[in-house]
Amino acid sequence: MKELTSMEKYDVIIIGSGLGGLSAGAILARKGKKVLILEKHYQIGGFATSFQRKEFKFDIALHQTGGINKTFYKDILQKCGIYDKLEFIRHKYLYEAINPDSELKVKNGNAEDLKKQLIKQFPKEKLGIYLWFFLTRKIGREFYWWDKTAASNKIFFAIFLCFAPFLIPLLMVSHKISLQKILNFCAKNKKLQSALMQLGGYYGNSVDIACQIPFIGNYGYYFDGGYYIKNGGQNVAVALKGVIEKNGGQALNNSEVKKILVKNETVIGVETKKQSYYGKKIIASASPFIIYEQLLKDWNGSKRELEKINKMKIGTTLSQVYIGLNVGIEKINRKFKNSYLVFINNLKDDFYKDLILAFHSNIDKSAAPEEKATLCVTFLDNYERWDLPKKEYKKKKDEELKKIFELLQKHLSDLEKYIEVVEFGTPKTMERYTGNPKGAVYGFSQKIGQAGFDRFKNKSPLKNLYFASAWTFPCGGFEGAIRAGYKVAKKI
Numbered sequence: 505m506k507e508l509t510s511m512e513k514y515d516v517i518i519i520g521s522g523l524g525g526l527s528a529g530a531i532l533a534r535k536g537k538k539v540l541i542l543e544k545h546y547q548i549g550g551f552a553t554s555f556q557r558k559e560f561k562f563d564i565a566l567h568q569t570g571g572i573n574k575t576f577y578k579d580i581l582q583k584c585g586i587y588d589k590l591e592f593i594r595h596k597y598l599y600e601a602i603n604p605d606s607e608l609k610v611k612n613g614n615a616e617d618l619k620k621q622l623i624k625q626f627p628k629e630k631l632g633i634y635l636w637f638f639l640t641r642k643i644g645r646e647f648y649w650w651d652k653t654a655a656s657n658k659i660f661f662a663i664f665l666c667f668a669p670f671l672i673p674l675l676m677v678s679h680k681i682s683l684q685k686i687l688n689f690c691a692k693n694k695k696l697q698s699a700l701m702q703l704g705g706y707y708g709n710s711v712d713i714a715c716q717i718p719f720i721g722n723y724g725y726y727f728d729g730g731y732y733i734k735n736g737g738q739n740v741a742v743a744l745k746g747v748i749e750k751n752g753g754q755a756l757n758n759s760e761v762k763k764i765l766v767k768n769e770t771v772i773g774v775e776t777k778k779q780s781y782y783g784k785k786i787i788a789s790a791s792p793f794i795i796y797e798q799l800l801k802d803w804n805g806s807k808r809e810l811e812k813i814n815k816m817k818i819g820t821t822l823s824q825v826y827i828g829l830n831v832g833i834e835k836i837n838r839k840f841k842n843s844y845l846v847f848i849n850n851l852k853d854d855f856y857k858d859l860i861l862a863f864h865s866n867i868d869k870s871a872a873p874e875e876k877a878t879l880c881v882t883f884l885d886n887y888e889r890w891d892l893p894k895k896e897y898k899k900k901k902d903e904e905l906k907k908i909f910e911l912l913q914k915h916l917s918d919l920e921k922y923i924e925v926v927e928f929g930t931p932k933t934m935e936r937y938t939g940n941p942k943g944a945v946y947g948f949s950q951k952i953g954q955a956g957f958d959r960f961k962n963k964s965p966l967k968n969l970y971f972a973s974a975w976t977f978p979c980g981g982f983e984g985a986i987r988a989g990y991k992v993a994k995k996i
Contacts, residue, residue: 514540516996517774517783519761519799520939522550523982524972525789526744527989529753530584532996539753540781541745542774544760549741550789550938551945551974552982557925559873560828562880564929565945566737567706567845567862568595569982571724575644576651577983580990586743591734595867598730599845601702602915608699613729615641622699632690636700637726639674639686643716644723646672678716679956686716702847705820705860705884706981707950715952717979724983732844732867737982764799770967774799785996787970789989792960793941795971805965816960817949819980821931821942825881825908828925833863833877836916842866851911859883859911876924879916881908887931887942901928946980947973955979962992970995 516532518525521543533539547553551565572578572592581587594612601608606625611617615637622633650672653664669676687697706721707714733739745755763775764786773782788795792813796806834841846861862880865872872878892900905928909920934943948954959977962970972992974980979987 512540512779513782514538515783516540516785516787517542517781518787518789519764519774519795520544520550520789520973521548521741521745521755522789522938522973523552523740523744523985524974524976524989524992525787526741526748527580527584527986528787528789528970528972528993528996529755529989530586530744530747531990531993533748533751533753534583534585535993536751537753537996539748539751540783541748541753541755542759542761542776542781543755543757544939545937546757547738548745548755548757549738551934552737552741554736554738555927557826557828557927559876560826560878560925561736561871562826562828562878562927563736563738563864563871565824566733566982567860567882568725568730568732570721570730571644571728571983572731574728575648575724576655577724577986579651579655580986583990584744584986585747586740589743589746590739592731593734593867594729594731595844596842597844598725599702599847600843601699601847601849603695603849606695608702613725613727615726618726622696625699626691626693626696629691629693629696632692633696633700636686636690639690640719640722640726643674643678643719644727646675647720647723650675674716678719679958680952681716682952683714683716698849702849705822705858705882707946714950715955717950717955721981721983730845732864734868735870736864736868740982761799763802764795764969766800766803766966769805771969783968785968785970787972787992787996788964789973791940791944791947791973791975792971794939795964800966803966809965813948813960816954817951818942818944819946819949821885821887821934821944822882823885823931824929825905826925826927826929827879827881827919827923828872829877829879829922830924831877831922832875833866833879836919836922840866840915846915848912848915853907853911856883856908856911859908861912861915881912885931887935890930890932897932901930904928945974946984947975948980950979962988962995 515537516539518529518541521541529539553564598610598612623630653661691697759776761774764771765773771786796809800806843863844867848859860882865878931943960975962976970992972988974985976988
């Protein structure tokens with residue numbers, strides 16, 4: 505290691521370029537801090553990236569983000585300096601759901617429309633349906649007021665906290681109550697419960713262990729709408745990087761951090777293969793497993809921290825099939841001509857019960873050439889299914905692709921003959937490119953005991969080391985990671 509005096513010096517060094525780290529970096533750079541981002545891969549963004557195959561552009565993970573205008577999310581994007589740099593596409597329908605015996609086509613940001621459709625299908629559950637939407641709106645609004653007050657001065661927020669049990673009672677207990685209990689309270693019909701949790705894959709837990717936190721996300725989708733960001737999730741990462749560089753910071757690709765430097769229980773900098781950097785504050789926009797197992801393996805407190813996180817349940821992982829078609833989707837099924845997100849539910853398969861179809865090129869014309877189309881097939885997966893030797897892994901991918909195409913035959917007949925390009929990203933793929941153990945999309949599971957105020961904390965026991973990613977408070981996903989970055993920037 506170089507002598508401390510010869511190291512390059514920064515106010516803030518950020519390990520990894522996920523949205524948590526990038527958003528923290530953008531806010532701090534705008535406040536005059538000298539910021540450095542160090543990313544091990546050739547492009548920034550983590551799950552907020554895209555890739556090109558021939559004439560087709562695929563979004564790695566983004567399907568939609570909710571509540572841009574009726575939640576505090578918009579305020580955070582403005583504080584990052586990127587709200588006006590992004591174009592939010594508000595598609596006509598929030599989603600379409602196809603079940604063996606029923607269908608839903610939900611108007612975007614129109615809770616009343618969904619409510620009416622559900623009451624029509626389940627007339628005996630009318631009261632429970634009203635109660636579900638009431639609770640969704642109530643918890644969503646409480647979360648908004650928490651955000652707004654937390655962003656105000658410290659004295660006002662302290663007063664607010666004194667009265668929080670009366671002002672935001674549902675939010676205060678939302679991380680302690682099982683979502684299954686709420687569903688049972690609102691509706692006894694299992695089909696209705698499934699319909700109410702149609703967006704459950706966005707939160708990544710089975711309802712029996714999940715807490716009420718998904719209500720917060722549902723509020724944004726139901727009462728404001730789902731938005732796709734033009735040119736995909738990569739555009740968010742690029743915009744944040746632009747803000748950092750415009751304000752004197754740097755973002756370096758192919759610069760993997762090998763070690764975090766510690767002196768007297770205080771982090772003082774980092775080492776890459778080529779160079780050392782001094783930082784007054786270090787933000788880890790990466791899995792805490794990587795930080796404590798690899799980058800802080802010489803620190804005597806790492807064993808203690810690893811024991812804690814190894815007891816925590818890791819959240820959902822998923823697989824995605826990225827398909828470029830040589831025809832418009834209407835040539836295969838006219839029904840999907842103007843569709844964006846289509847949930848195919850309750851399929852007759854031992855593993856593939858539910859599939860999400862995302863027709864990105866239907867709403868973002870930059871995804872595919874005219875008269876061609878993209879299709880992304882997404883499903884929750886199990887990492888252990890793919891933990892195989894190389895030859896077996898490849899063979900399994902071919903077998904699983906064939907099975908998926910067969911399951912889609914009813915809705916997209918002869919799909920295979922229209923395919924120009926296809927890529928299959930498994931949990932192993934996600935793990936390789938993001939560094940997240942088991943390819944976890946939302947970090948730690950958002951189950952009771954690990955969600956809300958019980959979420960993995962943003963501050964490390966080591967002085968001047970912070971965490972900002974989908975693994976940390978408040979939650980996972982694009983919005984959750986950006987919120988984590990905002991909270992860490994406020995602390996610093």
